[in-house]
Amino acid sequence: MKDPHPTQRGPASAMIAFVVALAAVFLLAFGPVDALAAEPAAADGVAAGSYAPAPKLTAADYPTIAGINSRVAVWIFAQLHLWFAAFVLAVPIFVFIIEVIGMRTRDKRYDDMAYEFIKVAITAYSLTAILGGGLLFSLILFYPHLFTYLSTIFSASMFYYALLFFAESAVLYVYYYGWHWLQGGFKKWVHLSLGLILNAVGTTLMLLANAWLTFMMSPAGVDAAGVFSGDAWAAIHNFLWNPINIHRFVANIAYGGSIVGAYAAFKFLTATGNQEKAHYDWMGYNANFIAICALLPLPFAGYYLAAEIYAYSQQMGITLMGGIFAWLFIIQAVLIGTLFLSANYYLWCGMGRSDGAKRYTKYIKYIAIVLIGAFLVWFTPHTLVLTNEELKALGGPHHKILGPLGIMPAKNTAVNVMIIFTALSFMFYRRANKVATVSWVNAGNAIQVALFTTGIANIMFLGIYHGYFTNTVYKVAASIPQVLTTVAVIVGSITLDSFIYRGAKEVGPLHWGRIPGRAQYALFLLAVSFTWLMGLMGYIRSGIRQHWHVLDIMRDASPDAFTPTLGYAANVVSVAAILFMAMVIFVFWIAQVSGSKTLPAGYWKG
Amino acid sequence: MKIPRLLQAALVLAGVYFGFVVVFDVILEAVIPASLLVMYMFFVTAGVFMVFTYDEDQTRELVAPIKALVEDPAKRLWRNLVFAIVPLAVGGATYMQMQPGFEAPLELRTIHPAPPTTAKIYGKRVNLLQLENPFRKLEKEDPEQFRELVNEGAAVYIRNCQYCHGDKLDGQGPYADGLNPTPLNFQDVGTIAQLQESYLFWRITTGGPGLPKEAAPWISSMPVWQDFLTEDEVWQVILYLYDYTGHRPRSWEHE
Numbered sequence: 001m002k003d004p005h006p007t008q009r010g011p012a013s014a015m016i017a018f019v020v021a022l023a024a025v026f027l028l029a030f031g032p033v034d035a036l037a038a039e040p041a042a043a044d045g046v047a048a049g050s051y052a053p054a055p056k057l058t059a060a061d062y063p064t065i066a067g068i069n070s071r072v073a074v075w076i077f078a079q080l081h082l083w084f085a086a087f088v089l090a091v092p093i094f095v096f097i098i099e100v101i102g103m104r105t106r107d108k109r110y111d112d113m114a115y116e117f118i119k120v121a122i123t124a125y126s127l128t129a130i131l132g133g134g135l136l137f138s139l140i141l142f143y144p145h146l147f148t149y150l151s152t153i154f155s156a157s158m159f160y161y162a163l164l165f166f167a168e169s170a171v172l173y174v175y176y177y178g179w180h181w182l183q184g185g186f187k188k189w190v191h192l193s194l195g196l197i198l199n200a201v202g203t204t205l206m207l208l209a210n211a212w213l214t215f216m217m218s219p220a221g222v223d224a225a226g227v228f229s230g231d232a233w234a235a236i237h238n239f240l241w242n243p244i245n246i247h248r249f250v251a252n253i254a255y256g257g258s259i260v261g262a263y264a265a266f267k268f269l270t271a272t273g274n275q276e277k278a279h280y281d282w283m284g285y286n287a288n289f290i291a292i293c294a295l296l297p298l299p300f301a302g303y304y305l306a307a308e309i310y311a312y313s314q315q316m317g318i319t320l321m322g323g324i325f326a327w328l329f330i331i332q333a334v335l336i337g338t339l340f341l342s343a344n345y346y347l348w349c350g351m352g353r354s355d356g357a358k359r360y361t362k363y364i365k366y367i368a369i370v371l372i373g374a375f376l377v378w379f380t381p382h383t384l385v386l387t388n389e390e391l392k393a394l395g396g397p398h399h400k401i402l403g404p405l406g407i408m409p410a411k412n413t414a415v416n417v418m419i420i421f422t423a424l425s426f427m428f429y430r431r432a433n434k435v436a437t438v439s440w441v442n443a444g445n446a447i448q449v450a451l452f453t454t455g456i457a458n459i460m461f462l463g464i465y466h467g468y469f470t471n472t473v474y475k476v477a478a479s480i481p482q483v484l485t486t487v488a489v490i491v492g493s494i495t496l497d498s499f500i501y502r503g504a505k506e507v508g509p510l511h512w513g514r515i516p517g518r519a520q521y522a523l524f525l526l527a528v529s530f531t532w533l534m535g536l537m538g539y540i541r542s543g544i545r546q547h548w549h550v551l552d553i554m555r556d557a558s559p560d561a562f563t564p565t566l567g568y569a570a571n572v573v574s575v576a577a578i579l580f581m582a583m584v585i586f587v588f589w590i591a592q593v594s595g596s597k598t599l600p601a602g603y604w605k606g
Numbered sequence: 607m608k609i610p611r612l613l614q615a616a617l618v619l620a621g622v623y624f625g626f627v628v629v630f631d632v633i634l635e636a637v638i639p640a641s642l643l644v645m646y647m648f649f650v651t652a653g654v655f656m657v658f659t660y661d662e663d664q665t666r667e668l669v670a671p672i673k674a675l676v677e678d679p680a681k682r683l684w685r686n687l688v689f690a691i692v693p694l695a696v697g698g699a700t701y702m703q704m705q706p707g708f709e710a711p712l713e714l715r716t717i718h719p720a721p722p723t724t725a726k727i728y729g730k731r732v733n734l735l736q737l738e739n740p741f742r743k744l745e746k747e748d749p750e751q752f753r754e755l756v757n758e759g760a761a762v763y764i765r766n767c768q769y770c771h772g773d774k775l776d777g778q779g780p781y782a783d784g785l786n787p788t789p790l791n792f793q794d795v796g797t798i799a800q801l802q803e804s805y806l807f808w809r810i811t812t813g814g815p816g817l818p819k820e821a822a823p824w825i826s827s828m829p830v831w832q833d834f835l836t837e838d839e840v841w842q843v844i845l846y847l848y849d850y851t852g853h854r855p856r857s858w859e860h861e
Contacts, residue, residue: 471854
C-alpha cells in the first residue's frame with residue numbers, strides 16, 4: 001500500500017554516472033577530440049574555418065579493448081538504456097493524467113496510485129542514467145570517430161541535452177519527494193505544474209536523442225561527403241525524425257503501462273490480504289487500460305514510420321520488410337498479436353469482477369474467433385518456408401491463397417479488425433456491471449451494430465480494392481481511411497455508449513480482486529512481449545543501415561560491419577531482455593522494500 | 607449429453623486442424639505449408655485456451671478430468687497408462703522429427719534482396735534511388751508511342767524471357783520446372799507491384815551474379831541481361847511487364 005514515508009533512496013550512483021558522462025560530452029563536443037582518437041585517413045581537403053567531411057575509416061581506427069566485442073557492448077548498453085528511458089519517460093505522462101483525474105474526482109485512490117507509479121519509476125530513473133553513461137562511454141571507447149563526427153554536428157543539442165537532463169532530475173526529485181508535501185489547494189496545483197514541466201522536459205530530451213539516431217539513418221544538413229553545413233536544425237529535422245518521434249512517444253506510453261501493469265501483477269500475486277489484492281487488481285486494470293489505449297494507435301504509427309523509411313530509401317525499405325529482416329518482422333507480427341491477445345484475455349478474465357457479466361461473456365468466443373483469424377492473417381509470411389514436396393505440389397514458391405495475405409494491405413486490414421474487436425472487448429467490460437435505463441437502448445444498440453458492421457465492411461473494401469487492384473500510392477494511402485474508419489467506429493460507439501449508460505443502474509459493487517491469478521500472467525506476458533518486441537524492432541531499425549554508420553556518408557569499417565544472422569541478433573536481444581527483466585525485478589523489489597519496516601526488539605537503547 | 611469441456615477443446619482443435627487441411631489441400635488445391643500450419647495451430651491453441659479459461663468455474667470444469675486423473679486413487683490404472691503413453695508419444699514424435707531424411711534442407715531464400723544505392727550498369731555508375739524509366743512519361747505525353755514501346759518490350763520478352771517466366775508472365779515457362787527456385791511470377795501482387803522500376807532494371811541487367819552479398823548463397827539462374835540487351839530494350843520490357851499484368855510500379859506520386 002501507499003508508503004507514507006518516502007525513503008531517501010539517493011540517486012547518487014546515477015548522478016555520478018551522469019556527471020562523468022556529461023564531462024565526456026563536453027570533452028568531445030568542445031574539447032580536443034583528437035586526443036581521444038588519432039586522425040583517420042583521408043579526411044581530405046578541409047578548408048580553414050569549415051567543417052571536416054565524414055572520416056573514411058579503416059579497421060585500425062576501431063580500438064579493441066580487453067577482447068570485448070564492441071558492437072555487442074554498445075548494442076546491449078543502448079538497448080537497456082532505451083528500455084529504461086522509454087519507461088521513465090512514459091510513467092510521468094500517465095501519472096500526470098491520473099493526478100488530474102484524482103484532482104477532479106477528489107478520489108484519493110487515484111492520487112495514491114499515481115504516487116505508487118512514480119515510486120516505481122524513480123529507481124528506474126537512476127538505472128536509466130547509469131546505463132546512459134555506459135552507452136556513452138562504450139561509444140566513445142569503441143567508436144571514437146563516429147562519436148566525434150556526430151558530436152561535431154550535434155554539439156549544441158548535446159549541450160542542451162545535458163542541461164535538460166539536470167532539469168529533468170531536479171524536477172523529478174521535487175515532484176516525487178514533494179508529493180505528500182504539495183497536497184491540497186494551491187500546493188496541489190504547484191505539484192501538478194511540476195508534473196507538466198517534467199513531461200515537457202522529458203519529451204524534449206527524447207526528441208533530441210531521436211534526432212541523433214535518425215540523422216544516422218537519413219542524414220540532413222550535410223553534403224554528400226558529410227560536410228556539415230552549420231545548420232543544426234536541418235540536421236535535427238531530418239526526414240525520419242518526426243516519424244520516429246511519433247512512434248516512440250506512443251510506444252513509450254504503451255510500454256510504461258505494461259511495465260507498471262507487471263508491477264501490479266507482481267504485487268497482486270504476492271499480496272496476502274483481500275484488501276491488498278483488491279488494490280493491486282485495480283492498479284493492474286488501470287495500467288492495462290493505459291497500455292491498451294496507447295497500443296491501439298501504435299500499429300498506425302509503426303506503419304507510418306515504415307512507409308517513410310521506404311519513401312526515403314528503397315534500399316532500406318526492402319531490407320526492412322522484404323529483405324534480410326523480413327523474418328524478424330514475422331516475429332514482430334507474432335509479438336504484436338500476442339499483445340492484443342493478452343490484453344483481451346485480461347479484460348475477459350476481469351469480467352469476473354462483475355455479477356452482471358454473464359450477459360456479455362457469451363460473445364467472447366466470437367470475438368476470439370475474429371481476433372485469432374485476423375492474427376493469423378497478420379503474421380502470414382510473404383516468403384513461405386516450403387519443403388521440396390510442397391514446392392512441387394504448389395508448382396513454385398507462389399501460393400495463390402496465402403501469397404496475397406503476405407503483403408501489407410492484408411496486414412493493415414487484419415490489424416484494424418483486431419483493434420476494433422479489442423475495443424469491443426473493452427466496451428463489453430464496461431457494460432458488464434451496468435443496466436441501461438434510457439428508453440432508446442435498443443435503438444442505440446442497433447446504431448452501434450450498424451456502426452461496427454459498416455466500419456468493418458469499409459476497412460475490408462479499402463484493404464482489398466486499394467490493396468490489390470490499384471497502384472502502391474493508393475495502396476499505402478488507403479491505410480489512412482482505414483485508420484480513420486477504425487477511429488470513427490471506436491470513438492462513435494464509445495460516445496454512444498456513454499449516452500446509453502448515462503444514469504445506468506449498477507448490477508452490484510465491482511469485486512476488485514476477484515480475478516484469477518492467470519490473468520496476472522497475461523499482464524506479465526504483455527510486459528515481456530513489449531520488451532522483446534522493442535529490442536528486436538530497434539535492432540531492425542538500426543540494422544537497415546547495414547555497413548553504414550551514417551547512411552551513404554560514413555562507412556562502418558569495423559570488423560563488425562557485417563549484418564549478423566537473425567539467430568545471433570535474436571540471441572543478443574534476448575540476453576539483453578533477460579538482463580532488463582532482472583533489473584526490473586530489482587526495481588520492483590526495491591519499491592517493495594521501501595515500504596517494509598523491521599522493529600528490532602531490544603536493539604536500541606531506551 | 608453434455609460433452610466435457612476438455613473434450614470440447616480437443617474437438618475444436620482437431621476440427622480447425624482438419625479444416626485447414628481439407629480447405630487448402632483438397633478444396634482449394636493449394637497445399638498449406640507444414641511450417642505455417644504449425645504456427646497457425648499454435649495460436650489457435652492459444653485462442654482456445656483463452657476462451658476456455660477466462661472464467662473460473664469453466665476453468666475448473668475444464669481441468670477437472672486432468673485433476674481427477676492425477677489425484678483420484680480409483681484412476682490409478684489410467685494414470686499409469688497415461689504417464690507411460692504420453693512420454694513415449696512425445697519421445698516418438700521427437701525421434702521422427704529429428705530423424706535424418708533424404709530431403710534437401712529447407713531454404714529461407716530472400717525473395718527481394720535490397721538493392722544497393724548505386725550499381726555499375728552498362729559501364730556507368732547508376733544511382734538506383736533516383737533512376738527512372740525514361741519512357742514512363744510517354745504514357746501520358748504520347749500514348750501512341752508508349753504503346754509502340756510496350757509492343758517492342760513484348761517482342762523482347764517473347765524472344766528472351768518467356769522460356770522461364772512464361773507467356774502469361776506467371777513464372778510457368780517451359781523451362782520453369784527445371785529451375786529451383788522457380789522463376790518469379792509477375793502476376794503475383796507481391797512481386798513487381800511492390801517495386802520501383804529502378805529495382806527491376808537492376809535485377810534484369812545484373813541478373814543472378816549481380817545479387818548482393820546479403821542474398822548469398824544466391825542460386826538464381828537469371829542471366830546478366832546487360833550483356834545481351836540494350837538499355838532501351840530493358841526499359842521497354844519493364845513497360846511490358848507492368849502493362850500485361852495490369853500492375854503499376856511503386857511510386858510516390860499520385861497519378
